[in-house]
Amino acid sequence: MAVNAPHFGSTHDGDHPDREAEWVRLREKHLLAARERPTSSATGVHHQALICSNVERTIDFYQGLLEFPLTELFENRDYEGSTHFFFDIGNGNALAFFDFPGLGLADHIEVLGGHHHLAISMPHDNWERIKQKLDDAGISTWVHQTSVYFTGPDGERLELIGEPLGQMYGKQVL
Numbered sequence: 001m002a003v004n005a006p007h008f009g010s011t012h013d014g015d016h017p018d019r020e021a022e023w024v025r026l027r028e029k030h031l032l033a034a035r036e037r038p039t040s041s042a043t044g045v046h047h048q049a050l051i052c053s054n055v056e057r058t059i060d061f062y063q064g065l066l067e068f069p070l071t072e073l074f075e076n077r078d079y080e081g082s083t084h085f086f087f088d089i090g091n092g093n094a095l096a097f098f099d100f101p102g103l104g105l106a107d108h109i110e111v112l113g114g115h116h117h118l119a120i121s122m123p124h125d126n127w128e129r130i131k132q133k134l135d136d137a138g139i140s141t142w143v144h145q146t147s148v149y150f151t152g153p154d155g156e157r158l159e160l161i162g163e164p165l166g167q168m169y170g171k172q173v174l
Contacts, residue, residue, distance in 0.1 A: 042120045042121065042160075045093055045119070046121035046163075047093070047119045047168075047173075048115075049115075049117050049118075050115065051099070055083050055085065058085075062095065068088060070086070071086045071172075076098050079098070079100055079103070082100050084098055085097055092165035094165075094173060096173075115156070117149070117157035119160075121161050124146065124162035126162075127160055127161070127162030130148075130160060131143070134148065145169050146163050146169065147159050147162075148160050
């Protein structure tokens, strides 16, 4: 182990309160045995969307170097002139990217490649039910075709897409 490298059980890296009673309470209240758990309303991660600064360089890296085939490329509906493109990362899952030309992201270069939103696929009837639950809970949403966008409790951007993995708005992206 390197000198000064943190290790498991280290207590020198911040406050370490005893939370065992809290964890016991949370497990007792929320954690169901495997045989008692309901089936998830989702079918998987539709795509993880990241931001890039150069479309061709990103394609060269992900397709050329990592061997993730480019499967689709079209204009981003949310920002005119922006590219939305997808790579097949296996098992019906996609990695998507946006570029935002002219948006002035140079001051935020450290977040390029960072999280834009997480898209979770689910059957459309589940999508309708969960969308209604979000509305009933007073969660602000934005709907576009079969996608509902909203933020989680810490501001994380999420999308529920009522389509099968590999499809987006009736178009195959994988």
